[in-house]
Every structure is written in structure tokens, then in C-alpha cells.
Amino acid sequence: MLAALMAVALLAVGAVSHLAGSPAAQAAPGAQQAPAQVDTSEVDHRHTRLDLALVSRTYDAGDDNWTIVAEATLDSNRICLPVVFNCIVGQDDTPTDATLVDLTCDSSGWNHLVVFREHCMKQLLFAGHDQKFTFTWRTDPGVNSGTVDLSVEFGRGILPHTFQQLATAGLTVDLGTTLDVTKSCPTTVDAGSQLNCTITVTHPVGPTAGPTLSGISVTDTPDSALGAFLSGGALTKSAGAGTWSCASATCSDGELAAGESAEFDFAATVATDPTGGTGSNEASVQWTTPVAGGPVTASDGVTVVGTGDTELTIEKATAETGVDPGVTVTWTVVVTNEGPLAATDVVINDVAPTEVNDLELTYVEGVGEWSCTSTSCTTASMPEGTTTFSATGTVATDAAADTSIVNEVGVSWENNILGPDFPVTAGSAVPVVAAATTTVPGSTTIPGGGGAPLSYAG
Structure with a gap:
């Protein structure tokens, strides 16, 4: 083991001597050599990552505290050498109300320091990939709720004076005592x-x-x-x-x-x-x-x-699956008083779409005495039950094809729990299809009036 450590150290010294003797390292006679500078971009690109994840937490009713077990995972290509480049993993800051009671060096090549038992150290080769360490903390007696913040670190050097921190990882554990x-x-x-x-x-x-x-x-x-x-x-x-x-x-x-x-x-x-x-x-x-x-x-x-309130619902639908410009379209409007009282000062308003001309709302059947004008129907009192209305209009000749005509209707009443300013609404859409195009071939006879045919020449 000692021979191996000496060999690694000699290799490092030999490498330094070789670099010092190279032409690039030899300064011109009389020239002053600038101090070595650290390339921070190179340091930043060296691969090192440290994670910390909760494994378990166990409550001890006797001491009224928690034992928390977490696993740290290290990925690093940093080289580990005896003395100056010891690779070290350990607890970062001491948590409040918790104490580290055990650290297990799970991966090969990592061992406890003789003095600093709460750390794991590696002195040969690289730190390595997927290196595992198990940390166990115990909260102080009576610490049985809230959260505990835990953290670990990885670095190189000699503890405690020349340690260089290279990575940290933290974990907040919710002790979960709540309702x-x-x-x-x-x-x-x-x-x-x-x-x-x-x-x-x-x-x-x-x-x-x-x-x-x-x-x-x-x-x-x-x-x-x-x-x-x-x-x-x-x-x-x-x-x-x-x-x-x-x-x-x-x-x-x-x-x-x-x-x-x-x-x-x-x-x-x-x-x-x-x-x-x-x-x-x-x-x-x-x-x-x-x-x-x-x-x-x-x-x-x-x-x-309230005892004076009642509830109305409204529905609107059409049997049309598509309409052409210039044709008549009809919607059916159904208003229902769910009770428990008669609705007062009921107003139904149908909002005519821009693509529909001369829309008219009319009473068809049902409860209540209704008066209808244009797109509005009213009654002073609507008993519990249902009333049906019809909204009919003509699709504008310039209505664009492949669009939808959306027709909305609303009902308001005085003894609505939210008041007459909050109508209940419903809507229905029907698509506009392209107008049919008739092509008349040349020299075709078209029936005319008075028993005489009309002749069309293409």
C-alpha cells in the first residue's frame, strides 16, 4: 500500500519536473515569469455533482425525536492523491436541532479518517461515478415537528485547514406532524x-x-x-x-x-x-x-x-345541421322555472347574430302569459313549469361559408337570488355551408312560362 502511494506521488512529481523542463516552460534569459493564473472556465467544466436524498425517517416515542437516514451520491472526475489532494465527503453545516450520529462509506476506496470520523476519504485515482454515502442524523429530544435542513459537501485537501469545497447538496425533511x-x-x-x-x-x-x-x-x-x-x-x-x-x-x-x-x-x-x-x-x-x-x-x-327566490333555467337548440345563405333558420328556446316559487318580472332576450336578418322570438306553448316583441318576450309572473319559444330569422345572403352562426339567449327575473342583473344564458351554433352552384350546359332547353320553353345558348 505504501509503495503504491509513493509511486503515485513520484508520478506526480515527475510530471511536474517534465513540464518544468519543456521548452514552453523555460523563460527567456532575464525575463520575469508571471505568476500562475487559474482558468476559472476550465475549473467550472470539471465534472462534479453531489446529490442528497431521503431514505427513511423513524419516530422514537421514548425520546420524542426522529432518526433521519439520507443517501449522498457523488459523481466527480477529480483526482485523489495522498495529503494535498485527499478527496473528502462529509457533513457541511451542522443542522439546527439535529446531530449526525453515523456516516457509512458505502463505495469501494472510501474510508473514515482516523481523527475526523464524520468524514469519508479517498486517496487514490479519481473520486468516481455513482459513489454512495449513507448519513444518519437524529433530532434533539422534543424535536418532533416542522422541518430539518441537512447538507453535505465534497472537496479535496487536508482537514481542517486546507480543505477546498467543490460541491454541496442539501435536503429539507418535513417531519410531517400536522393535521x-x-x-x-x-x-x-x-x-x-x-x-x-x-x-x-x-x-x-x-x-x-x-x-x-x-x-x-x-x-x-x-x-x-x-x-x-x-x-x-x-x-x-x-x-x-x-x-x-x-x-x-x-x-x-x-x-x-x-x-x-x-x-x-x-x-x-x-x-x-x-x-x-x-x-x-x-x-x-x-x-x-x-x-x-x-x-x-x-x-x-x-x-x-330566500323565501322569495326561485330558479330558472334556459336551453337553446336547432335541428339544422347546416344552413345556406338566404334560407330560414329556426331555434327552439325552452325556459323552465325550477321553483319553489313563481318567478316575477321575467324577461327573455334573444341576441340576433349579425349573419341573421329579421330574427323574431315568439311564444309557442307552456306556463305563463307572455307578450313577445321582436327578439324579446316578457311576463309578470311565470309559475313553476316549462315554456317553449321559437326564434326564427333569415340567413344573410352574404354570410360566409364554413363559418358558424352563434345565437345566444338569456332570461332574467326579479326574484333571482343574484338579482335581475344576472341573467341565465344559453347559446346554439349552426354552420354556414357554401351556396349551391348550378351549371347549365350549352344549348339546353329550360322550361319557361305560358307553356313555351325558354332556350339558353351557352
């Missing part, structure tokens, strides 16, 4: 009825189980817009793990181990209101042990349908 919260409320609820929402709190499982969380509290809070309609809100535990103390809109003193979940129901009475409105309902979760965490929140939007 997931989901909330589900109905999209709409009728005024005068009851609002029911479901909240689910889950302690997720990471690569390995984390610590049990306790002192968990769950609170349901409607925003001011929704809260104006609600009274008597109460939160109760309906399923899942743990024993919880629930009062009003809060359940507290809960406990969840990793992988466990609990489900809660929120119920409140919705006031009778003629107009209704829209708001949101939020669930908030916090915990105290082993370390304080949260709040984690989830919210869901809810629309209160």
Missing part, C-alpha cells in the same frame, strides 16, 4: 330550514408514524355574511377516534395518533328571509401537545335561498 382538515357543506340551503356541514380531521401517516397529537380543538365559524342567517349553531363529534368535549361550536381536548381521524357535524337553523345571500363556513383546528400547532383551516361556500 389534515376537510369540510363539506351543501352548496345551497333554503331559508327557514337547517344547515348541516361535516368536518373531518385526520392525523396523516408519513413514511413512519409520528407522535400522537393531543389538546386538539376544532371550531366551526361562519363568516359574517352567512352568520347573519344562522342561529343555534352547534358542533358535535359523530364518528372516529378520541374522546372530545363539545360545547357550542367547538370540540376540544381531543387526541389523535398517526393514521387516526375524527368526524364532526355542524348544525344551525337558517332564518326565514325573502332575499337570501351567500357566505362561507370555516373549520379551524389547533393542538397543544407535543408542541403547539395550527391553526389548520378549511372552508366551504353556502348560498341561502
Whole structure:
């Protein structure tokens, strides 16, 4: 081994002597030789890459901490020589709240230094491709949540004074101690009825189980817009793990181990209101042990349908699969009152496309007493049910072929939950095809009027 090291060192010295004796290295008599300069572009192009990836993390309930195992991979064509060019891999900066407890030199040719046991060293040949090193860190007792930042380095030299760092790699490990919260409320609820929402709190499982969380509290809070309609809100535990103390809109003193979940129901009475409105309902979760965490929140939007509100829908379609310039085109419009009340001051407006002339909207059949003029139909009151209209016009003679005629129609009404300024719309498109071209061959007889044929000469 010693003979091999000496041989490598002699080769290096011989190479230096050979370069010094070459004509290019000999300076002219009396000339001053400039100091050697480092070509940074050459250094930058030397291949070195270092990566660090998480292998595992394990929670120790006894010490209330984590053991984190990560693997470093080195690719480098840097040469390794004894003493001045020792290739070294080790921890970069000491992480906060964690200690390196083991480093394994997994690849051949790498060994621990006698003094600096937290490093791996190689002294022959090149650093190499796909060189592996296993680092093991342990967090301090009580460090059981949040993130830990870890880093490793590769370089050459002699520790600790002449070490030249050539590459670093970092890794942020999320210890994963948190809670997931989901909330589900109905999209709409009728005024005068009851609002029911479901909240689910889950302690997720990471690569390995984390610590049990306790002192968990769950609170349901409607925003001011929704809260104006609600009274008597109460939160109760309906399923899942743990024993919880629930009062009003809060359940507290809960406990969840990793992988466990609990489900809660929120119920409140919705006031009778003629107009209704829209708001949101939020669930908030916090915990105290082993370390304080949260709040984690989830919210869901809810629309209160007022006692004076009703809902209309509209559809528009045509049986035509294509139209020629100059022909008549017809669309069918269907308006439905879904209830629960009669719609007041209903207005249907059909927007005539530029490619259609003399479009007219007319009542066909259905509920309500309608008055129609041009492209508009109105009624003071539309009961629950369906009404059908017809929109008819003529395709312009200059309508371009291979384009689409898009016809849009909208319906608005006074007791819409969003108000009359927010119509519900529908549209239908029909393609314009090229006009038919008739070619009349020469000397053809064309039937004429009065029983006498007309003669056409080409």
C-alpha cells in the first residue's frame, strides 16, 4: 500500500519536473515569469455533482425525536492523491436541532479518517461515478415537528485547514406532524330550514408514524355574511377516534395518533328571509401537545335561498345541421322555472347574430302569459313549469361559408337570488355551408312560362 502511494506521488512529481523542463516552460534569459493564473472556465467544466436524498425517517416515542437516514451520491472526475489532494465527503453545516450520529462509506476506496470520523476519504485515482454515502442524523429530544435542513459537501485537501469545497447538496425533511382538515357543506340551503356541514380531521401517516397529537380543538365559524342567517349553531363529534368535549361550536381536548381521524357535524337553523345571500363556513383546528400547532383551516361556500327566490333555467337548440345563405333558420328556446316559487318580472332576450336578418322570438306553448316583441318576450309572473319559444330569422345572403352562426339567449327575473342583473344564458351554433352552384350546359332547353320553353345558348 505504501509503495503504491509513493509511486503515485513520484508520478506526480515527475510530471511536474517534465513540464518544468519543456521548452514552453523555460523563460527567456532575464525575463520575469508571471505568476500562475487559474482558468476559472476550465475549473467550472470539471465534472462534479453531489446529490442528497431521503431514505427513511423513524419516530422514537421514548425520546420524542426522529432518526433521519439520507443517501449522498457523488459523481466527480477529480483526482485523489495522498495529503494535498485527499478527496473528502462529509457533513457541511451542522443542522439546527439535529446531530449526525453515523456516516457509512458505502463505495469501494472510501474510508473514515482516523481523527475526523464524520468524514469519508479517498486517496487514490479519481473520486468516481455513482459513489454512495449513507448519513444518519437524529433530532434533539422534543424535536418532533416542522422541518430539518441537512447538507453535505465534497472537496479535496487536508482537514481542517486546507480543505477546498467543490460541491454541496442539501435536503429539507418535513417531519410531517400536522393535521389534515376537510369540510363539506351543501352548496345551497333554503331559508327557514337547517344547515348541516361535516368536518373531518385526520392525523396523516408519513413514511413512519409520528407522535400522537393531543389538546386538539376544532371550531366551526361562519363568516359574517352567512352568520347573519344562522342561529343555534352547534358542533358535535359523530364518528372516529378520541374522546372530545363539545360545547357550542367547538370540540376540544381531543387526541389523535398517526393514521387516526375524527368526524364532526355542524348544525344551525337558517332564518326565514325573502332575499337570501351567500357566505362561507370555516373549520379551524389547533393542538397543544407535543408542541403547539395550527391553526389548520378549511372552508366551504353556502348560498341561502330566500323565501322569495326561485330558479330558472334556459336551453337553446336547432335541428339544422347546416344552413345556406338566404334560407330560414329556426331555434327552439325552452325556459323552465325550477321553483319553489313563481318567478316575477321575467324577461327573455334573444341576441340576433349579425349573419341573421329579421330574427323574431315568439311564444309557442307552456306556463305563463307572455307578450313577445321582436327578439324579446316578457311576463309578470311565470309559475313553476316549462315554456317553449321559437326564434326564427333569415340567413344573410352574404354570410360566409364554413363559418358558424352563434345565437345566444338569456332570461332574467326579479326574484333571482343574484338579482335581475344576472341573467341565465344559453347559446346554439349552426354552420354556414357554401351556396349551391348550378351549371347549365350549352344549348339546353329550360322550361319557361305560358307553356313555351325558354332556350339558353351557352
